[in-house]
Amino acid sequence: MSNQNSGLVAVWVAGGLLVAVGAYTMIPPPKATAPVQTIKDIMDSTVDPAGDFLFESIQDIADDKGVRRKQPTTDADWAAVRKRLMDLYDAPTALTAPGRKAAGPDDRSAAPGVENEPWETQVLLDSQHPILVQKAEALKQAAALGLKAADARDVDGLFKAIVTIDHACESCHLHFWYPRDKRAQAAAREEGVE
Numbered sequence: 001m002s003n004q005n006s007g008l009v010a011v012w013v014a015g016g017l018l019v020a021v022g023a024y025t026m027i028p029p030p031k032a033t034a035p036v037q038t039i040k041d042i043m044d045s046t047v048d049p050a051g052d053f054l055f056e057s058i059q060d061i062a063d064d065k066g067v068r069r070k071q072p073t074t075d076a077d078w079a080a081v082r083k084r085l086m087d088l089y090d091a092p093t094a095l096t097a098p099g100r101k102a103a104g105p106d107d108r109s110a111a112p113g114v115e116n117e118p119w120e121t122q123v124l125l126d127s128q129h130p131i132l133v134q135k136a137e138a139l140k141q142a143a144a145l146g147l148k149a150a151d152a153r154d155v156d157g158l159f160k161a162i163v164t165i166d167h168a169c170e171s172c173h174l175h176f177w178y179p180r181d182k183r184a185q186a187a188a189r190e191e192g193v194e
């Protein structure tokens with residue numbers, strides 16, 4: 001007990017000294033820091049690789065041996081699927097963190113005129129945060145469906161979840177990233193993306 005008390009005093013003294021030094025040398029108070037990773041970074045490092053892995057996890061492969069279905073079968077296959085689903089389940093929290101930027105100051109669209117430039121996306125992100133939260137939540141729910149299917153080793157359930165994940169990606173992109181892309185809009189309507 002007495003040890004704990006002296007520990008607290010030591011911390012308090014150290015804090016007091018820091019404040020005194022800070023005041024003397026006029027160190028500005030620390031600002032709340034904005035997240036460093038951009039949405040583009042999170043897409044490139046986590047969301048897109050997870051999406052690619054999952055979209056390829058169930059496939060009909062046609063070759064000279066005929067048509068066969070590729071799907072997760074072993075424990076290791078299912079564990080790998082589960083890991084990518086967890087990435088997508090967790091990403092929405094990061095994507096919607098306050099202050100999260102679309103992309104870096106030097107980033108430019110690869111398809112200007114069709115895609116938004118990052119600063120155009122930024123205007124939407126800043127003015128329509130609740131819609132971002134809603135679209136991110138849709139990705140989380142789709143990933144949750146996938147996790148349930150993975151736990152049950154349910155290939156059909158996983159396939160349905162993957163389609164829902166694909167729609168969640170597209171729905172957010174159509175709103176924030178390429179809202180002018182008429183072809184993507186038409187394709188999304190056909191697939192029932194909301």
Ligand code: HEC
Nearest residue numbers: 040043048051102103118121135136139168169172176177
């Ligand atoms: C909640 C919104 C949201 C969801 C959900 C979302 N994205 Fe994105 N994504 C964005 C935004 C915004 C950008 C544009 C960032 C920029 O300005 O470069 C983007 C950009 C991308 C890019 C381009 C990255 C680059 O280097 O230019 C890829 C690839 C991508 N997303 C893949 C995916 C995939 C795959 C999914 C689903 C598994 C997904 N995204 C889900 C918002 C989202």
